[in-house]
Amino acid sequence: MSLWVVRGLRDGVVTTRWPKKPDEYADAWRGPVTVVGDADAPDVDGLCPTGAIGVADRVRVDQGKCILCGRCVAARPDLFAWAAGATGPGAAALTREALIVPQVAETDETVAAVRAALAARTAALRRSVHVRHVDAGSDGSEEWEIQALLGPVYDVHRLGIFFTASPRHADVLLVTGAGSEGMAAPLRATYDGMPDPRVVIAVGTDAASGGLLGERLTGVAGHVPVDVFVPGSPPSPFGILNALLIATGKLR
Amino acid sequence: MTITSTEPAVAALREALADRIGRGERFAGLSASRSGGTVTLSAYMAAPGRIDTLEATLPPGAPGYPSLTVAPPAIGAAFWYERLIHDETGIVPEGHPRLAPLVKPGDPLPRHVTGYGLFTIPHGPVRSGVTESMEYLVETPGEAIPHLNMRIFYKHRGVAGRFTGMTVGDGVLLAEQAEGIASVAHALAYCHAVEAIAGCEIPREAALVRVAHAELERIANHLDVAVRLADAAGLAVATARFALHKERVLRLVSAMCGSRFGRGVVVPGGVAAFPRKRPAEILAGLASLEQQVTADMRALLGTSSFLDRLRGTGPLTPARAREHGALGPIGKASGFADDARLTRPYDGYKELAAAPPGAHSAGDALARLKVRDEEITQAFGLIRLALSDFPERTQLTPNVPCEPGDGRTVGWAEAPQGEVLYDVTIAGGRIASCQPRSASFHNLVLMHEVFAGDILTDFPFIEASFGLSAAGAAL
Numbered sequence: 001m002s003l004w005v006v007r008g009l010r011d012g013v014v015t016t017r018w019p020k021k022p023d024e025y026a027d028a029w030r031g032p033v034t035v036v037g038d039a040d041a042p043d044v045d046g047l048c049p050t051g052a053i054g055v056a057d058r059v060r061v062d063q064g065k066c067i068l069c070g071r072c073v074a075a076r077p078d079l080f081a082w083a084a085g086a087t088g089p090g091a092a093a094l095t096r097e098a099l100i101v102p103q104v105a106e107t108d109e110t111v112a113a114v115r116a117a118l119a120a121r122t123a124a125l126r127r128s129v130h131v132r133h134v135d136a137g138s139d140g141s142e143e144w145e146i147q148a149l150l151g152p153v154y155d156v157h158r159l160g161i162f163f164t165a166s167p168r169h170a171d172v173l174l175v176t177g178a179g180s181e182g183m184a185a186p187l188r189a190t191y192d193g194m195p196d197p198r199v200v201i202a203v204g205t206d207a208a209s210g211g212l213l214g215e216r217l218t219g220v221a222g223h224v225p226v227d228v229f230v231p232g233s234p235p236s237p238f239g240i241l242n243a244l245l246i247a248t249g250k251l252r
Numbered sequence: 253m254t255i256t257s258t259e260p261a262v263a264a265l266r267e268a269l270a271d272r273i274g275r276g277e278r279f280a281g282l283s284a285s286r287s288g289g290t291v292t293l294s295a296y297m298a299a300p301g302r303i304d305t306l307e308a309t310l311p312p313g314a315p316g317y318p319s320l321t322v323a324p325p326a327i328g329a330a331f332w333y334e335r336l337i338h339d340e341t342g343i344v345p346e347g348h349p350r351l352a353p354l355v356k357p358g359d360p361l362p363r364h365v366t367g368y369g370l371f372t373i374p375h376g377p378v379r380s381g382v383t384e385s386m387e388y389l390v391e392t393p394g395e396a397i398p399h400l401n402m403r404i405f406y407k408h409r410g411v412a413g414r415f416t417g418m419t420v421g422d423g424v425l426l427a428e429q430a431e432g433i434a435s436v437a438h439a440l441a442y443c444h445a446v447e448a449i450a451g452c453e454i455p456r457e458a459a460l461v462r463v464a465h466a467e468l469e470r471i472a473n474h475l476d477v478a479v480r481l482a483d484a485a486g487l488a489v490a491t492a493r494f495a496l497h498k499e500r501v502l503r504l505v506s507a508m509c510g511s512r513f514g515r516g517v518v519v520p521g522g523v524a525a526f527p528r529k530r531p532a533e534i535l536a537g538l539a540s541l542e543q544q545v546t547a548d549m550r551a552l553l554g555t556s557s558f559l560d561r562l563r564g565t566g567p568l569t570p571a572r573a574r575e576h577g578a579l580g581p582i583g584k585a586s587g588f589a590d591d592a593r594l595t596r597p598y599d600g601y602k603e604l605a606a607a608p609p610g611a612h613s614a615g616d617a618l619a620r621l622k623v624r625d626e627e628i629t630q631a632f633g634l635i636r637l638a639l640s641d642f643p644e645r646t647q648l649t650p651n652v653p654c655e656p657g658d659g660r661t662v663g664w665a666e667a668p669q670g671e672v673l674y675d676v677t678i679a680g681g682r683i684a685s686c687q688p689r690s691a692s693f694h695n696l697v698l699m700h701e702v703f704a705g706d707i708l709t710d711f712p713f714i715e716a717s718f719g720l721s722a723a724g725a726a727l
Contacts, residue, residue: 001557003554004487004555007489007493007547007551008493009497010491014496021306028361043662049422066427068510068511068515068516069515070510073716082510132430133382135385135407135722138384138432138723139432139723140384140431140433140721140723141513141599142432143382143384143433144432144476144502147479147495148495148502150382151479151495151499152496153493153495160698163381163382165380167378177385177407179411180404180406181357181408182357182385182405182407182408183385184408187378211429212414212422212426212429213410213413213414217409218415233515234512234513
């Protein structure tokens with residue numbers, strides 16, 4: 001046992017200081033695709049495997065559908081670029097429409113109203129937030145990224161965030177996956193078992209839209225009311241932590 | 253049990269399979285495809301250097317065929333495959349011992365053991381901790397586990413069906429998401445099939461980059477198993493140490509390609525781009541990581557309170573491993589090793605030659621951890637070989653054009669969980685059909701059989717030591 005005590009001290013403190021201090025890895029993260037230009041006839045048909053690119057009034061990208069394959073960035077660097085950084089207000093969306101960038105002006109106002117309502121709801125949580133995770137048909141990678149939050153590098157306990165086994169103790173529901181039929185009832189039962197106030201975070205592109213499986217499975221919003229969306233396939237642990245802090249009013 | 257129909261095509265298939273198994277080949281899977289009114293069964297047989305597909309076409313309108321699982325010579329490993337085929341095509345394998353739905357919702361799990369004081373513990377699909385959804389039904393008199401049952405349908409996403417109609421280039425993106433923690437291996441198996449149909453030879457350097465990513469994925473997965481085992485034993489420091497190492501591996505992968513899971517690297521015809529980090533930098537980062545992982549693994553395998561929990565836990569006998577064709581570390585720990593990197597080498601493994609696995613026969617959770625420890629050491633060595641002497645990238649092309657004509661073939665790759673197979677059919681430049689078969693699916697059924705003498709508190713160790721993914725099993 002003493003052996004492990006020594007080993008545990010070997011690397012000193014490896015935990016990130018974020019959100020108090022900026023984190024190099026979080027800032028260098030390659031996020032979902034954003035739009036950097038516009039064109040009259042952009043000719044982007046068939047470019048995106050999930051149909052995330054829309055050209056109705058101008059070129060827009062639905063980050064809730066973006067699986068980060070980067071094809072559009074490679075083909076049309078004049079129109080598309082990677083969003084920089086895993087954290088910040090832009091790395092999590094409070095409405096499904098807010099994932100579509102560039103956002104339309106109405107969405108901004110809607111988001112502000114949603115943000116105020118969410119903050120009022122979660123004000124009582126303060127520095128003790130209990131999280132329950134449910135996998136509703138993920139590919140398994142989102143679970144790894146959520147598990148990483150419990151590891152020494154992200155260590156969410158320092159922020160007063162704890163994972164709990166029982167939905168009865170949970171304030172936040174982290175949902176991953178495209179919303180498989182089999183998980184519809186267990187997911188709903190978990191949500192129904194949570195006391196108010198409760199917040200639901202859809203983690204990942206699959207949870208937002210179904211991603212590549214979007215023809216048949218359309219995400220988790222049809223099963224439970226989602227408060228915060230985190231794009232990414234999978235999102236980085238910083239992105240998930242960022243969403244947890246935004247959802248509970250610790251970060252704006 | 254009585255078998256009513258005698259289906260000549262299936263009888264011939266059964267004979268051919270039995271003959272090949274008798275010659276030492278391994279039953280690697282079974283799938284069914286429906287075209288028009290006819291259903292064709294395809295069985296995959298693994299032999300040194302190749303995977304053969306044996307077919308049997310049922311007559312139009314045939315409701316079923318005699319189950320391969322039971323009718324002599326029985327192929328027990330077909331147990332789950334035939335249930336899956338029944339779910340997907342409705343074809344009935346007659347005489348199958350338990351034809352309950354596998355990837356479709358079904359009745360509540362039946363109880364197998366009855367008697368005084370016996371009860372069942374339903375565990376899942378939403379379980380404590382951050383885990384993938386899956387349901388276990390543990391039948392127990394209180395401590396021992398005389399029977400375990402499981403249901404995997406909760407996560408069924410219909411990945412195989414989604415491939416149909418996709419372009420060849422899009423297919424690899426879906427393959428990466430079939431089993432997210434083995435993205436590289438699935439992409440490789442898919443691309444190997446596509447490249448074989450197209451007859452294209454990928455550049456040597458691309459083949460080496462593929463090896464580097466595949467081995468980094470293996471290290472990350474095996475470290476994840478170490479995290480879960482240490483966590484189950486309550487070794488807080490060991491849990492944190494291995495979680496730290498795993499995070500460092502994922503960060504290295506993201507520094508190389510932008511994704512922590514190596515997504516977007518493998519494309520038909522090679523790799524999308526060479527690593528953003530110079531090989532020398534990658535190797536320098538790996539050297540210190542290897543030193544720390546090795547030292548912590550030595551400490552873990554020297555912690556007696558930990559070893560006590562693993563030794564003799566969840567044993568799979570060598571005879572059963574061989575009979576089932578157990579894949580990956582589970583097979584190796586029980587003395588049955590059929591590592592695709594060695595017996596059917598692909599990409600850079602052709603020139604790098606992975607070392608043969610060590611001799612194991614205990615088949616318990618400890619042996620499985622030892623196998624993973626060896627594979628981690630070997631993986632570091634393979635990455636070193638692949639990336640040292642890596643030529644200056646300016647003169648190199650990362651990929652060659654790969655435009656497959658019409659055709660069908662099986663591609664394979666060795667994932668951290670074991671061999672992955674992709675049976676791909678291309679027609680008119682698009683995927684006409686794609687049947688992925690993960691090692692998780694093939695191996696998970698063995699969980700039924702390893703609880704001899706083990707008790708409830710052994711459960712997390714056995715589950716972690718299998719190291720499988722529910723996403724890959726349910727697809």
